[in-house]
Amino acid sequence: MWQVTRRAKSTPPPQRVAPPKLLVGIWLIIIALVGLASPALAQDDAGQSVITTLRYEGEDGEDVFVSGAVITVEGVGEGVSDESGMIAVPVPEAGEYAVTIDVATLPDGISLRSADRTMVTALVEDGQDRRILFALQSEAGAAASAAEGSGIGRRLAQLTAEGLKQGLYLAMASIGLSLIYGTTGLVNFAHAEMVTWGGLATYFFNFYGLAGVAGFLAPLPGPFGDGVNLVFAVVLGMIAGGALGFLLDRVLFRTLRRQGVSLIAQMVITIGLSIVMRYLFLYFFGGGPRSFRDFSAQQALQLGPVQLVPKDIIAMSISIGVLLMIGVLLTRTQMGKAMRAVSDNRDLAESSGIDVQRVISTVWIFGAAAAALGGAFFALDQAKWDFGFRILLLIFSAVTLGGLGTAYGALLGALVIGLVINLSTLVIDAELKNMVALLVMVLVLMFRPQGLLGRAERIG
Amino acid sequence: MGIDWGIIIQQFFSQGVGINAMVFAMAAIGLNIHFGYTGLLNFGHVGFMAAGAYGVGMTVFWLDQSLWLGVLVGLLLPTIMALILGIPTLRLRADYLGITTIAASEALRIFVRWRGNQERTGSSGGINDFADEFFEFNIFTRPGTETYDFAPGGLTIFQFRANDLWVLLIGWTLVAFFLLLTWQLMRSPWGRALKSIREDEDAARALGKNAYAYKLQALVLGGVIGGVAGMLQVISRQAVQPDTFNPVITFLIWTILIIGGVGKVASPVAGSMIYWALISGLITFMRELIGTDLSDELETFLNLSVLNVDQLRFVIFGGALMLLMWFRPQGVFGNREEMALEDR
Numbered sequence: 001m002w003q004v005t006r007r008a009k010s011t012p013p014p015q016r017v018a019p020p021k022l023l024v025g026i027w028l029i030i031i032a033l034v035g036l037a038s039p040a041l042a043q044d045d046a047g048q049s050v051i052t053t054l055r056y057e058g059e060d061g062e063d064v065f066v067s068g069a070v071i072t073v074e075g076v077g078e079g080v081s082d083e084s085g086m087i088a089v090p091v092p093e094a095g096e097y098a099v100t101i102d103v104a105t106l107p108d109g110i111s112l113r114s115a116d117r118t119m120v121t122a123l124v125e126d127g128q129d130r131r132i133l134f135a136l137q138s139e140a141g142a143a144a145s146a147a148e149g150s151g152i153g154r155r156l157a158q159l160t161a162e163g164l165k166q167g168l169y170l171a172m173a174s175i176g177l178s179l180i181y182g183t184t185g186l187v188n189f190a191h192a193e194m195v196t197w198g199g200l201a202t203y204f205f206n207f208y209g210l211a212g213v214a215g216f217l218a219p220l221p222g223p224f225g226d227g228v229n230l231v232f233a234v235v236l237g238m239i240a241g242g243a244l245g246f247l248l249d250r251v252l253f254r255t256l257r258r259q260g261v262s263l264i265a266q267m268v269i270t271i272g273l274s275i276v277m278r279y280l281f282l283y284f285f286g287g288g289p290r291s292f293r294d295f296s297a298q299q300a301l302q303l304g305p306v307q308l309v310p311k312d313i314i315a316m317s318i319s320i321g322v323l324l325m326i327g328v329l330l331t332r333t334q335m336g337k338a339m340r341a342v343s344d345n346r347d348l349a350e351s352s353g354i355d356v357q358r359v360i361s362t363v364w365i366f367g368a369a370a371a372a373l374g375g376a377f378f379a380l381d382q383a384k385w386d387f388g389f390r391i392l393l394l395i396f397s398a399v400t401l402g403g404l405g406t407a408y409g410a411l412l413g414a415l416v417i418g419l420v421i422n423l424s425t426l427v428i429d430a431e432l433k434n435m436v437a438l439l440v441m442v443l444v445l446m447f448r449p450q451g452l453l454g455r456a457e458r459i460g
Numbered sequence: 461m462g463i464d465w466g467i468i469i470q471q472f473f474s475q476g477v478g479i480n481a482m483v484f485a486m487a488a489i490g491l492n493i494h495f496g497y498t499g500l501l502n503f504g505h506v507g508f509m510a511a512g513a514y515g516v517g518m519t520v521f522w523l524d525q526s527l528w529l530g531v532l533v534g535l536l537l538p539t540i541m542a543l544i545l546g547i548p549t550l551r552l553r554a555d556y557l558g559i560t561t562i563a564a565s566e567a568l569r570i571f572v573r574w575r576g577n578q579e580r581t582g583s584s585g586g587i588n589d590f591a592d593e594f595f596e597f598n599i600f601t602r603p604g605t606e607t608y609d610f611a612p613g614g615l616t617i618f619q620f621r622a623n624d625l626w627v628l629l630i631g632w633t634l635v636a637f638f639l640l641l642t643w644q645l646m647r648s649p650w651g652r653a654l655k656s657i658r659e660d661e662d663a664a665r666a667l668g669k670n671a672y673a674y675k676l677q678a679l680v681l682g683g684v685i686g687g688v689a690g691m692l693q694v695i696s697r698q699a700v701q702p703d704t705f706n707p708v709i710t711f712l713i714w715t716i717l718i719i720g721g722v723g724k725v726a727s728p729v730a731g732s733m734i735y736w737a738l739i740s741g742l743i744t745f746m747r748e749l750i751g752t753d754l755s756d757e758l759e760t761f762l763n764l765s766v767l768n769v770d771q772l773r774f775v776i777f778g779g780a781l782m783l784l785m786w787f788r789p790q791g792v793f794g795n796r797e798e799m800a801l802e803d804r
Contacts, residue, residue: 187555261786264501264554268785271503271711275778283771284763393566396559431574438567445556446548 049129050099050122054085055299056110056136063299066136070105073122074098088129097122101134109139123288133297152426157305159422165312167418168319172374173391174398174410175326176245176367182343182405183356183363184257187267190248190274191371192395196388197244197277198372199379200285202237206230206292230294234376241372242365248273249364254357274389281385289382315377322373323411326366330407335362343405394421397437401444403454412452416440463748466616471744473617476737479624482631483693484736488717488728489638490685495714496723497646498678499658501558504545505686505713507565510705511537512687514572517587517700522580527593531691538687541568542680550675566707573702586701587694594695598626627696634692635729638685643725645681654678708774715781721791730793739773746772 050073054066065085072078074097079087091097100119103112112118113135124130177191207227228236252273256266291297300307330336341349342359350356375388398417402409420440421433428436444451475481487509494500515537519530541564549560572581581587595601600608600622608625610618620628645651656664657671665671694700720731746769750758758764764772784791 187559256786265785265789267555267558268714269782271714272778272780272782272785275708275711276775276782279771279774279778283768283775286768393563396563400556400559429574429576431576432570435567435570438563441563442548442560445552445560449552449556 048094048124049088049090050097050124050132051086051088051129052099052132052134052297054081054087054134054136056138057299057302058138064138066107066110068105068107070102071134072100072102074100091124094124097124099132106136110136111139113137131291131297133299135300154305155426156423158307159425160419161306161308163419163422164415165308165316165418166422167415168316168323169374169377170391170394170398170418171323171411171414172319172370172377173388174374174395174414175323175407176363176369176371177395178399178402178405178410179339179343179363179367179407181399182407183339183346183360184253185263186253186270187263187404189267189270189392190277192388192392193274193277193281194241194244194368194371194388195375195378195391195395196281196386198237198241198375199383199387200281200375200385201240201372202230202233202376202379203290203292203383205236205240206233206294210236227293230292233292234373237376238369238373241375242369244372245364245366245368246361248368249361253364254361278386278389285385287385289384291382292380295380311380315380319374319377322370326370326407327411335359339363340407393434394437397441399451400441401451403451406451406453409451409453463745463752468741468744468748470616470619472737472741474619475740476733477618477628477632478620478736479627479631479693479696481732481736482628482635483689483696484713484716485729485732486631486635486638486689486692487686487713488720488732489635489642490682490689491713491717492722492724492728493642493678493682493685496717496727497651497658498654498675499554500550500675500679500682501554502561502679502682503558503710504561504563504565504707505682506705506707506709507545507561507568508538508541508683508686509690509693509709510565510568510572510702511541511683512690513694513700513705514581515687516691517582517590517694518580520590521582521587527591530590534687534691535684538683538690539680542683543676546676546679550672550679562707562710565705565710569702569705569707581702582700584702586699588699590700591695591698595623595626598623599629600625624696627692631692631696634688638688639725639729646725650674650677711781712777715777715784718781718784718789718791721793722789724793727791727793731791734792735777739776742776743769743773 052071054069055063056066058064065081065083067081067083067085069081069087070078071081071087071089073089073091076089076091076097079089081087089099098119099122101112103118117134120132120134122130122132173191173195176194177188180186180188180191205228209228227233252269253266256269261269295311298309298311300309301313328336330340338349338354338359339362341352341354342356346356349359378387378391394417395414398413399410400413401416402411402413417437417440421436424436425433487505490508491502491505494502494505512534515534516527516530519525519533520527545561545564549557552560571577573584575583577583602622605622608618608620608622609616646654653664653669653674656667656669657674661671664674690705693704716731716735717728718731719734720727720729746764747766749755750764750766750769755765
């Protein structure tokens, strides 16, 4: 009984093709790949340090480095900054260290941007240097930023920028979920893990490069041998994301569709998949947060009233470019039009000669790649084994708000959610901001369940 | 060092009927009423457990009242939560209900661990040592007796601390009561109406049944049973911790329910005992394995060490959920006809 579904009508009669061996095989390969990588993750015995560079912005916007300032790593010792503002304090083992800066040793007129942040917690991992940042400013800089206008206007601008940033990354993470729902009717709970996968794969390539996957590449120079530059790593992470999407569809979900397994059962299967993937990440990657090798501690740029770190500005521009490109692809190319046709009416699309399986496969690849890219951008801050799952609630809110199944809806919903939750911190505690997303979602479901851009249909 | 089979056997049996098995059996009884009998896709069951747990904890910690009043509050809060959650969402399609319930349970967790709630919920530190009143009545407390062992022929099969034994006695009695309740209810006209809604809501409506009201009643009943499970869990630990009410727990309850067989009265108990016995035996075995000469090989080839052996538990049950749902959705004892998995 449970096998009879709406979808089954348009697919060949349910037949028990049995590829579980293939499935197990693929999982073993994935586990083996990650497993090969994991010794690499822990190989470096060169010790570890807490590193910081002390600098502030001079009158003409150039970096001025501070020498002779003292920081203290609790329980380890002190370090004094050299000519280039650099301090490296070696620490004996991985762990959490409280790092304090001695404000009295700073040159006259130089102060911390936020006077109470004299202490920073550094989470040091085995064999990896940890970069931390003390944001400094000169008297002139302090006066300038005060003149930019403090208070509500400035905060509003800053929160709007943060909201846009989060909204753009969220849009990339959400668009695949919405497209997959549109073409197959499946709510994929494992989508959050595809976001995490993107972030972690980027981290992995950033540190170990392609040699981390295929050891024989190790002697090669440049982008192949050692870890690769973050820019390449993000591209590789995206490819890894697309590959995962392709595999999941080909091995698991296509089989489920062919067997006529109902969508609800498929949804529960994605929940199981999500748990397996998440805890495999934890198992192999460990529980601590990690930062990319490049650009991990950047000084924020002052753009009018708004402060943003350069890496986020670049990532936001890329996001806008990618999202525009997705829009163009969906409206202008044949495959894009086919995707929208399948979302619209699958049976009609199929009977007018569209290869639905191929469309779905493409949607999985592109949706997963976009999610991976979004994950890599979220991970610019920090990569953790469950950071995708932590934003699953936001992803669901975004796609529900925009309208499940509509690509532009996910985009719009994500931007709105990003802005709303960040601006809400004007009124409520920042810890509670994700709850606002839930509230938005419940309100949408009560008054406009098809979402902002969705078409009204009976869903009750 | 060799492998100590004694401890593996003891863990297998003790955990199979232990506190976790009891708590999760009870929570799964609640979920069985939601999903098994009514077809409600509740992905936020852990939220009901949290509501019960914080009901009792906050009454003692924040309001400074007795534990017994707290138990009443612990019954009331899941009821309120079911109403708040059910009234807007029960009219929606199944997958929307799923998304909303998982979001609500996570939002509840975020809210109780908020530092602004320090004096009410204890924030991320939670509430500790609040249940002494419960253990005052412990009939197993005897001076000089730390643990109770059942060891025929020198092989320890069961080993429980006195306080745990007291919780188990009360807990399994309640489980038996809820089983009886479910059995009787599902034979009644009310229960038959629930099943008819699960099978075909439109047909039930056409016959004049108020499907919405029935679904809401089922949500409240199952939610309260989940709340009692949450209360027993935190009382046994003497600690209410926000992060024990992680969404992944909901899906552990789902896995347990599906192992036992959805829509059968006793299946939650069977599923819970099977799961906890097997997983505890297995994890203990792996711990023992790590203690042997093989430890270096395990660490090199499988990255397995005492640090992450416990995480395998989640990988295993997640995989079990996938494979069961795919190949045997009716579970070990269930009946495929009872699975409410059709698209509506």
